Amino acid sequence: MRNAYGVESVRAAEREVMARGPEGALMRRAAAGLAAECAQLLGKVYGARIALLVGSGDNGGDALYAGAKLAGRGAGVTAVLLAPERTHAGGLAALRAAGGTVVDGSEDRAEGVVARARLVVDGIVGIGGRGGLRERAARLVAAVAGDALVVAVDVPSGVDADTGEVHGEAVRADVTVTFGAYKPGLLIDPGREYAGAVRLVDIGLELASGERVLEALQYADVAGLLPRPSGESDKYRRGVVGVVAGSARYPGAAVLCVAGALRGGAGAVRYVGPAADAVIARFPETLVSAGPPSKAGRVQAWVVGPGLGDDGERLRDVVAADVPVLIDADGLRLAGEREVRARRAPTLLTPHAGEAAALLGVSREEVESARLSAVRELAGRYGATVLLKGSTTLVASGEGPVRVNPTGTPWLATAGSGDVLSGLAGSLLAAGLDARDAGAVGAYLHGLAARHASSGGPVAAQDVADAIPAAWRDVRRTD
Numbered sequence: 166m167r168n169a170y171g172v173e174s175v176r177a178a179e180r181e182v183m184a185r186g187p188e189g190a191l192m193r194r195a196a197a198g199l200a201a202e203c204a205q206l207l208g209k210v211y212g213a214r215i216a217l218l219v220g221s222g223d224n225g226g227d228a229l230y231a232g233a234k235l236a237g238r239g240a241g242v243t244a245v246l247l248a249p250e251r252t253h254a255g256g257l258a259a260l261r262a263a264g265g266t267v268v269d270g271s272e273d274r275a276e277g278v279v280a281r282a283r284l285v286v287d288g289i290v291g292i293g294g295r296g297g298l299r300e301r302a303a304r305l306v307a308a309v310a311g312d313a314l315v316v317a318v319d320v321p322s323g324v325d326a327d328t329g330e331v332h333g334e335a336v337r338a339d340v341t342v343t344f345g346a347y348k349p350g351l352l353i354d355p356g357r358e359y360a361g362a363v364r365l366v367d368i369g370l371e372l373a374s375g376e377r378v379l380e381a382l383q384y385a386d387v388a389g390l391l392p393r394p395s396g397e398s399d400k401y402r403r404g405v406v407g408v409v410a411g412s413a414r415y416p417g418a419a420v421l422c423v424a425g426a427l428r429g430g431a432g433a434v435r436y437v438g439p440a441a442d443a444v445i446a447r448f449p450e451t452l453v454s455a456g457p458p459s460k461a462g463r464v465q466a467w468v469v470g471p472g473l474g475d476d477g478e479r480l481r482d483v484v485a486a487d488v489p490v491l492i493d494a495d496g497l498r499l500a501g502e503r504e505v506r507a508r509r510a511p512t513l514l515t516p517h518a519g520e521a522a523a524l525l526g527v528s529r530e531e532v533e534s535a536r537l538s539a540v541r542e543l544a545g546r547y548g549a550t551v552l553l554k555g556s557t558t559l560v561a562s563g564e565g566p567v568r569v570n571p572t573g574t575p576w577l578a579t580a581g582s583g584d585v586l587s588g589l590a591g592s593l594l595a596a597g598l599d600a601r602d603a604g605a606v607g608a609y610l611h612g613l614a615a616r617h618a619s620s621g622g623p624v625a626a627q628d629v630a631d632a633i634p635a636a637w638r639d640v641r642r643t644d
């Protein structure tokens with residue numbers, strides 16, 4: 166599991182270590198890790214031209230000490246000071262002693278220094294930052310050459326470390342070297358995109374796992390959660406998932422949802438609705454019926470919503486069921502907050518940003534720019550688990566850390582891919598995973614399947630469904 170911690174927890178852990186150890190030890194460890202990463206990126210340090218963008222706090226101090234190390238190895242290092250009178254004094258002295266030079270960020274030549282650098286170190290602001298880049302910093306960042314390497318210290322300046330929100334301008338890094346713990350803002354878009362590749366440097370902070378605010382499942386975690394049929398399994402023990410989706414006129418959503426459900430580990434898929442002919446034609450193993458879902462026979466979990474149109478009656482029938490229910494697409498529009506809250510069995514809602522925006526009464530842009538608060542707000546309002554789809558899919562329940570999916574790919578933004586995900590996650594619910602695990606494991610496999618199917622090119626929803634077994638095998642191999 167990859168865990169991320171909020172700024173307050175990181176600061177508290179820092180205070181504890183500082184109370185025990187010698188002054189400046191943490192910053193020296195951080196700077197050593199930062200310098201090592203810069204050296205590795207450069208390949209050859211000797212003679213390399215490096216610009217340090219140095220703000221008023223300890224983030225700038227890290228950059229200066231790392232710059233001193235690189236200058237000691239023969240790099241040409243220049244520090245550009247954004248707040249000369251408040252620069253970290255020890256760091257500045259170390260850089261000067263190692264042969265580095267210094268310019269005031271308000272001088273005309275500062276932009277030229279930045280523009281000529283092969284590597285730019287962003288030590289403008291770290292976890293003490295608020296809001297986007299200020300004007301002078303933004304001007305200097307705009308001067309960075311297109312082919313220069315940009316390394317952010319701890320957090321790309323302008324990105325909110327706790328949320329990944331970006332208000333105004335921010336640094337776009339190739340690599341972010343972060344200290345002590347991942348910060349949520351490095352793993353959630355838009356911040357994640359600004360961070361580039363994230364490297365964690367251990368500086369000896371001890372963080373209690375109960376304080377993590379965000380977690381990302383890794384291969385081994387997913388392998389441990391995947392359902393495993395035993396020798397005794399029959400279809401009911403493995404779980405039957407019911408799918409209420411599609412319409413006679415638009416059967417595609419039903420077919421794709423069933424395609425996902427068949428690959429999610431449940432023992433059988435029951436389809437209820439008017440697209441039964443199309444479903445059977447494609448997947449003859451599906452059990453189909455046309456009446457109300459509650460009369461369809463035994464199921465261990467329902468998926469309702471994709472392509473459902475305005476069929477509120479079937480939706481209400483499913484929502485009244487006493488088994489786990491996944492609500493997606495049209496179902497989200499039709500399901501009342503009160504009905505969902507009143508359910509006793511688990512509920513998993515799977516909106517994309519546009520659907521989440523409609524439920525919250527805000528714009529799509531607002532959801533996309535503040536994904537963490539949007540998913541938490543929805544989970545709270547509905548008393549449900551919510552999977553917010555997108556470039557960084559998030560899964561939130563009322564309590565516990567939010568899960569962020571690390572396997573997404575932009576190619577997944579394709580028609581029908583959400584229908585496959587809802588079938589897949591519903592199948593995992595039927596197989597016995599709780600709503601948070603079903604959502605997170607479903608998103609993980611779905612992303613991995615899309616990568617398999619795409620290999621860097623466009624991908625259709627059916628291809629994603631077809632690649633789920635390969636993704637599953639991939640994960641199991643690490644078992």
Ligand SMILES: NC(=O)C1=CN([C@@H]2O[C@H](COP(=O)(O)OP(=O)(O)OC[C@H]3O[C@@H](n4cnc5c(N)ncnc54)[C@H](OP(=O)(O)O)[C@@H]3O)[C@@H](O)[C@H]2O)[C@@H](O)CC1
Binds near residue numbers: 290318345
């Ligand atoms: N915690 C740890 O374990 C360790 C932490 N370490 C390092 O320390 C860093 C935190 O240092 P920090 O506390 O000095 O804050 P930091 O981020 O440098 O900001 C300083 C000042 O910047 C200003 N400012 C605010 N917003 C701004 C903006 N948008 N644009 C421009 N300026 C802005 C604001 O001052 P203001 O100008 O508003 O008075 C604020 O007070 C951390 O990220 C890591 O790198 C490691 O060395 C070792 C272990």
Ligand SMILES: [K+]
Binds near residue numbers: 289320
């Ligand atoms: K920074």
